Amino acid sequence: MRIESGLRHALGNGELLLHYQPKFSIDSGKIIGAEALVRWRHPVRGLVPPAEFIPLAEATGLVVQVGEWVLEAACAQAKLWKDAGLPPIRLAVNVSAREFTSTLPGRVQDTLTRYGLEPSWLELEITESTLMNNIDRVIGIMDRITALGVTLSLDDFGTGYSSLSYLKRFPIDTLKIDRSFTIGIPADANDCAIANTIISIAQQLKHKVIAEGVETVEQLAFLKNSGCDEVQGYLFSRPLEADAFEQALRENW
Numbered sequence: 483m484r485i486e487s488g489l490r491h492a493l494g495n496g497e498l499l500l501h502y503q504p505k506f507s508i509d510s511g512k513i514i515g516a517e518a519l520v521r522w523r524h525p526v527r528g529l530v531p532p533a534e535f536i537p538l539a540e541a542t543g544l545v546v547q548v549g550e551w552v553l554e555a556a557c558a559q560a561k562l563w564k565d566a567g568l569p570p571i572r573l574a575v576n577v578s579a580r581e582f583t584s585t586l587p588g589r590v591q592d593t594l595t596r597y598g599l600e601p602s603w604l605e606l607e608i609t610e611s612t613l614m615n616n617i618d619r620v621i622g623i624m625d626r627i628t629a630l631g632v633t634l635s636l637d638d639f640g641t642g643y644s645s646l647s648y649l650k651r652f653p654i655d656t657l658k659i660d661r662s663f664t665i666g667i668p669a670d671a672n673d674c675a676i677a678n679t680i681i682s683i684a685q686q687l688k689h690k691v692i693a694e695g696v697e698t699v700e701q702l703a704f705l706k707n708s709g710c711d712e713v714q715g716y717l718f719s720r721p722l723e724a725d726a727f728e729q730a731l732r733e734n735w
């Protein structure tokens with residue numbers, strides 16, 4: 483309860499901020515995008531990671547307001563980078579199941595318009611829990627979002643309920659291999675098999691595939707050999723403050 487009222491206060495009080503974790507093309511080694519990750523700069527507790535407040539925000543519904551703030555902040559930042567002449571990248575925003583409603587496409591369009599931002603700058607990462615709602619409704623919202631030119635990626639793929647028969651109907655651009663699978667590469671034969679299977683599904687459905695949580699050169703070598711397109715993880719970069727990300731982008735694009 484205290485954390486809930488604290489979070490409500492944080493929203494109005496400018497205590498949330500975004501960090502940006504770069505995403506890299508395996509082929510070129512260049513930064514091709516970033517994932518925006520929210521943090522809460524708490525006056526007493528310091529920098530609170532999302533794992534400590536997003537689940538609560540999801541349970542209380544506050545995640546809708548958090549999500550509104552995140553989309554706004556991410557687009558504002560992308561606009562600053564664009565105006566600074568930085569190379570165009572795709573900035574990914576995590577969207578909770580509770581935010582994935584019929585009002586989302588309009589809000590996305592409105593935000594892009596207000597910032598004068600091309601839709602190619604924005605990606606939404608949705609999780610499998612989003613897909614557990616009425617599937618035709620979800621696909622309708624997805625279609626409206628992709629019609630704007632904004633791409634969708636499927637986060638935490640393979641960790642939850644995912645029906646392969648629906649997967650082919652989703653207008654998604656990218657599948658994300660969850661960190662819980664990446665972690666076992668190359669020692670765990672099951673994790674290797676799962677990663678290879680996800681890559682194969684992505685290729686056959688004409689989606690891109692990114693592995694998250696890449697921490698070792700052995701993982702990178704395996705993923706490259708398996709045909710994975712993109713990587714994200716501590717081997718390359720932790721989530722960075724905006725200035726540090728901008729610096730990384732200038733150096734490695």
Ligand code: G
Pocket residue numbers: 518519520531532533536545549552575576577578721
């Ligand atoms: O940055 P960190 O690894 O602590 O993030 C933990 C999790 O919190 C992420 O896996 C992500 O799913 C979630 N998360 C981070 N930022 C956001 C956000 O802006 N919105 C939502 N809904 N979830 C987020």
Ligand code: G
Pocket residue numbers: 503519576637638661694695696697714715716717721
């Ligand atoms: O749930 P989601 O995948 O959106 O969140 C990504 C989270 O994973 C972020 O909080 C980020 O800080 C964390 N993360 C990113 N890369 C790595 C990594 O290579 N190793 C570990 N252990 N965590 C990572």
Ligand code: MN
Pocket residue numbers: 517576607637
């Ligand atoms: Mn994510």
Ligand code: NA
Pocket residue numbers: 637638660661694
């Ligand atoms: Na994930």
